[in-house]
């Protein structure tokens with residue numbers, strides 16, 4: 316019987332915490348980043364693996380900078396599910412709206428995770444008003460238990476037996 320494999324792609328604006336989330340979920344994860352102002356930024360992708368209730372979840376993180384749209388398109392191919400990570404300290408701007416609308420239009424199952432809820436100025440309730448009909452969870456990408464439990468809840472909603480991910484990864 317084929318193993319149950321899931322490709323889940325993390326989308327979100329620049330600095331939302333996508334790389335942090337994947338590092339927290341898989342400390343062995345790999346990251347292609349460049350030094351930027353005030354820290355590093357993803358310029359290609361993040362890649363991590365985690366087991367959720369016996370299912371092999373392959374996590375791909377995308378770059379958040381707008382100019383990397385082509386990378387998001389490539390990384391998103393064949394995904395079984397997506398996470399839209401939104402920074403609770405930032406407004407729901409045009410770019411986040413674009414990511415949200417793209418996922419809604421794709422018919423790929425996705426979940427919204429509002430990150431950095433513990434930060435000063437976090438406004439998760441204001442963000443939630445912009446999103447309807449999709450599960451929204453409030454997390455901290457630095458808190459493994461919260462992040463993992465939220466991922467488990469999402470994975471449990473995904474159908475079995477896809478196996479899109481290539482064995483060579």
Ligand SMILES: Nc1nc2c(ncn2[C@@H]2O[C@H](COP(=O)(O)OP(=O)(O)OP(=O)(O)O)[C@@H](O)[C@H]2O)c(=O)[nH]1
Nearest residue numbers: 329330331332333334335356357379431455456457
């Ligand atoms: N307080 C707080 N800071 C966080 C959290 N998650 C991420 N950060 C910080 O936010 C900054 C950006 O995090 P990254 O994980 O690099 O964000 P990213 O979404 O991968 O960014 P790009 O790759 O540039 O799109 C870093 O300084 C992180 O330490 C969180 O849950 N709480």
Ligand SMILES: [Mg+2]
Nearest residue numbers: 333334356357
């Ligand atoms: Mg990143």
